[in-house]
Amino acid sequence: MQMGWTKVFEDLAGQVAVITGGARGLGFSMAQALARWETKIALLDVLAEVKDSAEAVQHECAVESVGVAADVTDDGSVAAAFSEVSHTLGSPSILINAAGVTIWEDSIDVSKESWQRVIDINLTGTFLCCQALARACAAAGNGGAIVNVSSMSARVVNLPQHQASYHASKAGVEMLTKALAVEWAPIGIRVNAIAPGYMLSEMTRQFTTANPELAERWRNMIPAGRMGEPADLEALVVFLCSARSSYLMGQSIVIDGAYTAV
Numbered sequence: 448m449q450m451g452w453t454k455v456f457e458d459l460a461g462q463v464a465v466i467t468g469g470a471r472g473l474g475f476s477m478a479q480a481l482a483r484w485e486t487k488i489a490l491l492d493v494l495a496e497v498k499d500s501a502e503a504v505q506h507e508c509a510v511e512s513v514g515v516a517a518d519v520t521d522d523g524s525v526a527a528a529f530s531e532v533s534h535t536l537g538s539p540s541i542l543i544n545a546a547g548v549t550i551w552e553d554s555i556d557v558s559k560e561s562w563q564r565v566i567d568i569n570l571t572g573t574f575l576c577c578q579a580l581a582r583a584c585a586a587a588g589n590g591g592a593i594v595n596v597s598s599m600s601a602r603v604v605n606l607p608q609h610q611a612s613y614h615a616s617k618a619g620v621e622m623l624t625k626a627l628a629v630e631w632a633p634i635g636i637r638v639n640a641i642a643p644g645y646m647l648s649e650m651t652r653q654f655t656t657a658n659p660e661l662a663e664r665w666r667n668m669i670p671a672g673r674m675g676e677p678a679d680l681e682a683l684v685v686f687l688c689s690a691r692s693s694y695l696m697g698q699s700i701v702i703d704g705a706y707t708a709v
């Protein structure tokens with residue numbers, strides 16, 4: 448019997464998903480995609496607007512949602528946020544690590560603080576939230592699914608911008624994904640990553656607004672002829688969170704309009 452497309456990800460309904468960096472951009476878009484499959488949504492972000500974003504998801508998709516102010520670099524903040532999520536929505540079994548930052552600066556000038564901030568948010572923050580999700584799953588006695596947001600920048604060097612700390616942090620996320628996938632497969636927690644190319648979001652807009660010729664330059668390097676929209680990631684993320692991908696572990700899937708294929 449062929450399964451109807453409308454039911455294919457129905458295992459997501461009623462599960463609780465934590466999305467870091469969920470106040471806006473790719474994180475928010477991925478949260479909306481899960482909410483359309485009736486997953487309960489917890490958005491974690493340093494931005495105060497995270498509560499409005501959660502309300503917007505609740506309004507649009509009629510699922511329970513909560514927005515929690517949290518800093519992924521602070522283990523106390525992460526633990527408090529996961530505790531609030533458990534009390535409000537139930538124990539989380541899905542995590543999308545989308546919180547991230549980048550800087551464009553010549554490496555010869557980058558301060559230690561600036562380097563450290565990118566590593567702390569993109570790599571250490573990802574680890575701390577993976578750990579919090581695993582602890583929640585272990586306490587609840589169930590498995591889970593984690594999707595880390597890496598980048599094509601884990602594999603290729605961006606041009607013309609200089610972003611060494613970003614490259615290093617995302618390469619770390621890719622290996623962290625494999626390490627945790629192997630370590631946690633026996634306890635039923637699947638860990639995968641997605642590695643987007645150039646996507647339209649605040650992260651890229653901060654550069655294209657200051658350098659209008661940049662968007663055109665990037666577009667010319669993308670075989671698909673356009674930058675990605677946040678919605679381009681949605682189906683892949685839903686698939687990775689669902690038990691439909693239950694044998695898919697420790698992978699990072701590039702989704703970049705063939706940028707890295709050239």
Ligand SMILES: NC(=O)c1ccc[n+]([C@@H]2O[C@H](COP(=O)([O-])OP(=O)(O)OC[C@H]3O[C@@H](n4cnc5c(N)ncnc54)[C@H](O)[C@@H]3O)[C@@H](O)[C@H]2O)c1
Pocket residue numbers: 467468469470471472473474491492493494517518519520544545546547548568572596597598599642643644645646647648649650651
């Ligand atoms: N936009 C792209 O082209 C692109 C490409 C590849 C990968 N990515 C990755 O996608 C993810 C989302 O990026 P985006 O493009 O939506 O950018 P964005 O700037 O719109 O969103 C990032 C979010 O992370 C939050 N954040 C930053 N520091 C935080 C912290 N310490 N604790 C909690 N939240 C924090 C921000 O407040 C923001 O809401 C990032 O990991 C980024 O590296 C983006």
